[in-house]
Amino acid sequence: xxxxxxxxxxxxxxxxxxxxxxxxxxxxxxxxxxxxxxxxxxxxxxxxxxxxxxxxxxxxxxxxxxxxxxxxxxxxxxxxxxxxxxxxxxxxxxxxxxxxxxxxxxxxxxxxxxxxxxxxxxxxxxxxxxxxxxxxxxxxxxxxxxxxxxxxxxxxxxxxxxxxxxxxxxxxxxxxxxxxxxxxxxxxxxxxxxxxxxxxxxxxxxxxxxxx
Numbered sequence: 001x002x003x004x005x006x007x008x009x010x011x012x013x014x015x016x017x018x019x020x021x022x023x024x025x026x027x028x029x030x031x032x033x034x035x036x037x038x039x040x041x042x043x044x045x046x047x048x049x050x051x052x053x054x055x056x057x058x059x060x061x062x063x064x065x066x067x068x069x070x071x072x073x074x075x076x077x078x079x080x081x082x083x084x085x086x087x088x089x090x091x092x093x094x095x096x097x098x099x100x101x102x103x104x105x106x107x108x109x110x111x112x113x114x115x116x117x118x119x120x121x122x123x124x125x126x127x128x129x130x131x132x133x134x135x136x137x138x139x140x141x142x143x144x145x146x147x148x149x150x151x152x153x154x155x156x157x158x159x160x161x162x163x164x165x166x167x168x169x170x171x172x173x174x175x176x177x178x179x180x181x182x183x184x185x186x187x188x189x190x191x192x193x194x195x196x197x198x199x200x201x202x203x204x205x206x207x208x209x210x211x212x
Contacts, residue, residue, distance in 0.1 A: 035137040035156050035163045036130045043125055046071075069110040077164040078106040080157070084166060084176045089187055104199040137163060 033041075049055065055064045082102045083090045093101065126142040135158040143150045153169035167176045186195045 033163075034130060035132065035139045035154070036127055038163050039139050039141065039154060040125075040127060047123070076106075076109075077157075077159065077166055078102050078109075080164070080166045081105070081176060085179045085183060087180055087184070089184065089192060093192075101196065101199075104196065104203060107203040108199050 049064075049067070054060070079098075079102050082098070082105050085105070086093075086101070090098070124144040126144055128140040128142060130140075131138045137156045137158075139154045139156070141152050141154070143152055150171055151169075152171075154165055155167040155169065156163040156165050158164075167174055169175075183195055186198065
């Protein structure tokens with residue numbers, strides 16, 4: 001479930017910074033910001049957090065981690081992402097099961113990626129293009145460093161006048177498809193209950209290792 005190779009490894013490392021920028025978007029009136037403006041403004045604020053000298057001290061690691069997780073959880077549409085990730089296994093779930101899965105998935109992604117984004121301070125982001133079709137949009141960017149350039153496409157939908165992410169394409173690899181493949185493999189070979197168990201165990205382990 002947790003292993004990744006090749007492009008999936010790039011996906012796991014790079015997507016954390018993408019998850020974060022949705023949260024810090026200013027509460028602008030509906031229709032006043034484009035998808036690209038939302039991405040650009042938020043990434044700038046995220047890097048400011050990562051580059052804040054007062055948050056770089058070892059003692060501030062856990063508080064900063066919690067702050068980043070709150071940012072991730074506030075604006076990423078985990079319900080929509082969960083629905084797309086489980087695909088055909090989503091409709092049969094009860095409302096209680098859906099609520100449980102969304103919460104576990106949210107905690108899993110928050111814990112998994114918060115530990116990755118500390119290394120993104122100082123990176124440069126290139127904004128390449130924006131495409132809007134009705135209430136859906138795609139923003140193409142590049143995350144640039146001295147050693148590499150990683151293409152990152154953000155797929156969003158308009159919800160209550162704000163742009164929210166439902167998928168991220170990193171170096172050609174879809175976050176939704178990546179986890180859909182892993183999760184459905186577990187369900188087919190075992191059961192949906194086994195997937196939930198693995199997610200629960202993972203989040204409990206992360207909670208213990210980051211506990212102050």
